[in-house]
Amino acid sequence: MSILPHFTVIVPAAGVGKRMQADRPKQYLMIEDKTVLEHTLDKLISHPRIAHVVVVLDPLDPYFDALPCKDAPWLSRVDGGKERADSVLAGLKSLTEQPWVLVHDAARPCVSHQDLDSLLALTHKQQGGILACPVRDTMKRAKSDSATIASTVDREGLWHALTPQLFPLAELTQALSSSLHQGVNITDEASAMEWAGFDVKLVEGSDRNIKITRPNDLALASFYLSQDKK
Template sequence: MSGARPARKSSGRDGDETLRAFPGRLWCVVPAAGRGTRFGAQRPKQYVALAGKPLLQWTLERLAACERIGGLVVALAGDDAHWPGLRELAGKPVLTTVGADERSGSVLAGLRALPASVGGDDYVLVHDAARPCVRGDDIARLIDRGVAAGGALLAAPLRDTLKRADAQTRVAATESREARWRALTPQLFRRAELMDALERADRDGVAVTDEAMAMELAGHRPLLVEGAESNIKVTTPADLVLAEFLLRGLRAEG
């Protein structure tokens, strides 16, 4: 994968041993090697403070709290000076590896760093580091429906009127929103199939923006599983305010 750095040795407790303590639960890869330059902060976006903790830590804690997840692999930048050295969360292993400049390269590095006990036909999740408000019941529904369908992603149907702009940012047309969805994460695929799809996209010089796109290019048709609109991706400073509000609600729900 272009831009990928050699993976460093994974950290944390022995992944295979710990996985046996969580039968039937899936591993989740979290690409967190990006710089988040659009956010405009002095440190990488995933380490910006959100309600007293780094954004990335909120995301990892939400994932670890999900009963259906058994372990996490976080792909970090090779020069990451902010990683707090987490080895486990909620009694589940947290492993790390070196990611890449592009998201797809980081996901591929994370897939390669999974414990050997995760077979090629086993399903794995991939989740954005900047989505700290994901709901556990959405993840459970994604797993149940996605495994039966051979692969799936959380998504949300478009509800607003959709406009296409011209070069002067004037309205060129009103587009149909019928059958249009916004892709969310986690996304769920078999380990080997996703690795093959990402490697093929790289060989073909195609910049894929999410795992489902790579799978589509490889001939798969992932299932869209409707997820909560609150599963926002923090992209701007204003999103932090909304994420803090949403997290308060999620904590109140328990």
């Protein structure tokens, strides 16, 4: 009987989250009795094929050391950089001798184990990819004032990019390093891999895998997490 491989997840958590209009970064806002970050870490490490999580933090982060999980044996802390891509790269460089790595947003606490299973299945075909949802709504492009419609965008073939995103460690490290060095605008790990010429697979995931960005998202995430407990 073969033993299934285990994986490490990089969780960039150095951002401020200004759109939440809160007194602290969004990953430290509370949902019931835990922070958003704790819920995210719990969801990841409870998956049977995830063995380790690297959380990437602002070097001056004043909140993380108050979390009960800060000294967990399955958790490592790395200092992040100015942008998300810098932080992810710092996390990647802390790893050695791993063929694959996942990257997951700190503010996505509702990712399901079923979706993680679907994403990890890509490794059987030696393919990298991301969780994503097809766009269902009519899409509008705004004018420069962001208050007036410029045009309607054809939604055929459009997807919402989610996380985790799964890629070979060496190739993702090289893609991020090269794209940052050349000043390429990198919005997620997939965009670095696309720029480097790699094919990136889309794995349809649940639309419950929301990213907490605005105040109303907290209530929705709380509802989804409560449903997971039933």
